[in-house]
Amino acid sequence: xxxxxxxxxxxxxxxxxxxxxxxxxxxxxxxxxxxxxxxxxxxxxxxxxxxxxxxxxxxxxxxxxxxxxxxxxxxxxxxxxxxxxxxxxxxxxxxxxxxxxxxxxxxxxxxxxxxxxxxxxxxxxxxxxxxxxxxxxxxxxxxxxxxxxxxxxxxxxxxxxxxxxxxxxxxxxxxxxxxxxxxxxxxxxxxxxxxxxxxxxxxxxxxxxxxxxxxxxxxxxxxxxxxxxxxxxxxxxxxxxxxxxxxxxxxxxxxxxxxxxxxxxxxxxxxxxxxxxxxxxxxxxxxxxxxxxxxxxxxxxxxxxxxxxxxxxxxxxxxxxxxxxxxxxxxxxxxxxxxxxxxxxxxxxxxxxxxxxxxxxxxxxxxxxxxxxxxxxxxxxxxxxxxxxxxxxxxxxxxxxxxxxxxxxxxxxxxxxxxxxxxxxxxxxxxxxxxxxxxxxxxxxxxxxxxxxxxxxxxxxxxxxxxxxxxxxxxxxxxxxxxxxxxxxxxxxxxxxxx
Ligand SMILES: NC(=O)C1=CN([C@@H]2O[C@H](COP(=O)(O)OP(=O)(O)OC[C@H]3O[C@@H](n4cnc5c(N)ncnc54)[C@H](O)[C@@H]3O)[C@@H](O)[C@H]2O)[C@@H](O)CC1
Ligand SMILES: Nc1ncnc2c1ncn2[C@@H]1O[C@H](COP(=O)(O)OP(=O)(O)O)[C@@H](O)[C@H]1O
Ligand SMILES: [K+]
Numbered sequence: 491x492x493x494x495x496x497x498x499x500x501x502x503x504x505x506x507x508x509x510x511x512x513x514x515x516x517x518x519x520x521x522x523x524x525x526x527x528x529x530x531x532x533x534x535x536x537x538x539x540x541x542x543x544x545x546x547x548x549x550x551x552x553x554x555x556x557x558x559x560x561x562x563x564x565x566x567x568x569x570x571x572x573x574x575x576x577x578x579x580x581x582x583x584x585x586x587x588x589x590x591x592x593x594x595x596x597x598x599x600x601x602x603x604x605x606x607x608x609x610x611x612x613x614x615x616x617x618x619x620x621x622x623x624x625x626x627x628x629x630x631x632x633x634x635x636x637x638x639x640x641x642x643x644x645x646x647x648x649x650x651x652x653x654x655x656x657x658x659x660x661x662x663x664x665x666x667x668x669x670x671x672x673x674x675x676x677x678x679x680x681x682x683x684x685x686x687x688x689x690x691x692x693x694x695x696x697x698x699x700x701x702x703x704x705x706x707x708x709x710x711x712x713x714x715x716x717x718x719x720x721x722x723x724x725x726x727x728x729x730x731x732x733x734x735x736x737x738x739x740x741x742x743x744x745x746x747x748x749x750x751x752x753x754x755x756x757x758x759x760x761x762x763x764x765x766x767x768x769x770x771x772x773x774x775x776x777x778x779x780x781x782x783x784x785x786x787x788x789x790x791x792x793x794x795x796x797x798x799x800x801x802x803x804x805x806x807x808x809x810x811x812x813x814x815x816x817x818x819x820x821x822x823x824x825x826x827x828x829x830x831x832x833x834x835x836x837x838x839x840x841x842x843x844x845x846x847x848x849x850x851x852x853x854x855x856x857x858x859x860x861x862x863x864x865x866x867x868x869x870x871x872x873x874x875x876x877x878x879x880x881x882x883x884x885x886x887x888x889x890x891x892x893x894x895x896x897x898x899x900x901x902x903x904x905x906x907x908x909x910x911x912x913x914x915x916x917x918x919x920x921x922x923x924x925x926x927x928x929x930x931x932x933x934x935x936x937x938x939x940x941x942x943x944x945x946x947x948x949x950x951x952x953x954x955x956x957x958x959x960x961x962x963x964x965x966x967x968x969x970x971x972x973x974x975x976x977x978x979x980x981x982x983x984x985x986x987x988x989x
Contacts (some may be wrong), residue, residue, distance in 0.1 A: 500724035505717035507688035519712035533565020535708040547620035555626035556583025561592030563625020614645035628657035634670040655680035667696030695911025730956040745810035746771035753780040758817025762942030769946025779821040805832035813945035815842025816938040839941035847877035860902025865954040904954040927966025935982025
């Protein structure tokens with residue numbers, strides 16, 4: 491992603507707008523501006539970015555669709571033609587049925603002398619072009635591209651050179667990041683995407699990252715409309731990073747109690763507890779669910795290992811953040827009622843979530859926590875979220891932001907829906923999408939590390955959403971640093987030491 495700024499301070503969070511918010515922004519801008527101004531700005535921005543990302547491109551192929559996204563492409567084509575590039579346009583759609591702005595863009599492109607081919611692009615083969623521009627569909631995309639549009643998408647997928655997508659890669663739902671074709675074939679895989687007017691959430695979650703490439707944004711000078719969600723940034727995370735003052739002592743940071751690790755899964759508990767220490771938890775207690783697991787972690791003697799029998803008195807003291815469930819097996823069920831009742835701050839992961847999904851009484855206890863002001867963060871992956879929602883992981887992935895919000899609202903908790911573009915949602919207010927992290931995290935145990943990291947970083951009195959946004963960012967950022975010099979999966983035990 492290319493969402494940097496030249497400013498000295500790190501960037502603020504980026505506003506994200508779904509379909510409705512983007513249309514509202516378009517209408518507000520159209521109301522203020524003379525006709526065609528927005529499209530001229532959009533097409534010009536596309537052309538300028540094309541020259542920036544492919545400065546040596548002499549020949550450019552522009553694939554234009556039947557709506558205003560195609561209009562943007564036609565404006566860009568005319569601009570590049572005037573800038574001395576050899577431009578060829580394939581127009582997919584009936585020129586007589588173009589919307590007004592796109593029709594004007596076609597007229598201007600023709601008048602400028604841009605060669606425009608209206609034949610289908612099935613079998614299109616590059617003839618020395620150095621850059622392709624995908625201006626087939628944008629915000630109006632609502633179903634799998636088929637027929638000539640599908641052929642054009644296929645041609646862009648075969649394209650050996652760089653692809654710049656206008657607004658969205660064709661075939662991707664900008665609202666959700668799902669690809670309309672469940673087999674993921676009918677979607678352009680762009681190297682760069684220039685998001686216009688607004689940044690769309692679907693560029694950053696689900697299938698978005700794999701299809702959008704580097705994301706750029708031009709607001710076209712449109713008035714600001716309240717965002718539907720935020721994309722986390724270094725600046726946003728810094729703003730909620732608690733200070734470690736000179737005069738602080740370990741009691742300043744709050745205790746963490748990790749209750750996890752059924753027989754055969756004690757490693758998950760160790761990963762979480764080690765991450766909690768690294769994250770800055772004041773005193774970290776590890777309470778294994780497996781009886782007689784071990785009395786000390788020899789490589790981390792700072793961890794205080796306590797037997798399960800000591801959990802209730804510790805909970806009664808009522809000050810620590812409890813991290814519960816990592817590798818919890820069915821054993822976690824026995825302690826969940828006490829934990830739900832007593833923990834002032836609670837992170838629930840993995841088997842704690844699966845147990846709750848199967849037990850309505852536990853879910854009721856959980857929602858009561860919200861009512862009495864006790865904060866809870868759930869860290870499901872899509873299947874765990876689906877179990878809690880009574881849906882399928884495909885349903886969750888089809889709209890990750892909506893699923894996270896739904897779960898947060900139902901249970902009165904903060905939800906961290908993990909995966910590519912982790913979503914962080916509370917019961918109210920805009921959700922967040924996290925841009926850090928990569929597929930090196932798709933390996934066992936990294937979720938346990940996240941749960942422990944969250945527990946260790948969450949300060950008494952701090953809003954759950956702030957802690958969650960920060961922890962998810964830092965977890966992903968560690969993986970990004972690692973991926974800069976390594977290949978393959980990031981071993982969770984190394985991640986736990988590195989964040
Ligand atoms: N109106 C303007 O002046 C501006 C428009 N902009 C551009 O306009 C785009 C939105 O334009 P439109 O609303 O015309 O929509 P699109 O150009 O994305 O799509 C055009 C039409 O194609 C049809 N369609 C959608 N999916 C299809 C499929 N799978 N197969 C066949 N047909 C399909 C729909 O009827 C849709 O309305 C934005 O993404 C952006 O690129 C922005 O640049 C801002 C300025
Ligand atoms: N492709 C990806 N991009 C970014 N983060 C990812 C990706 N794949 C996995 N992750 C992250 O890795 C962690 C995996 O957690 P989880 O699925 O619970 O695994 P486990 O239970 O084995 O620890 C989550 O934080 C998730 O967001
Ligand atoms: K497009």
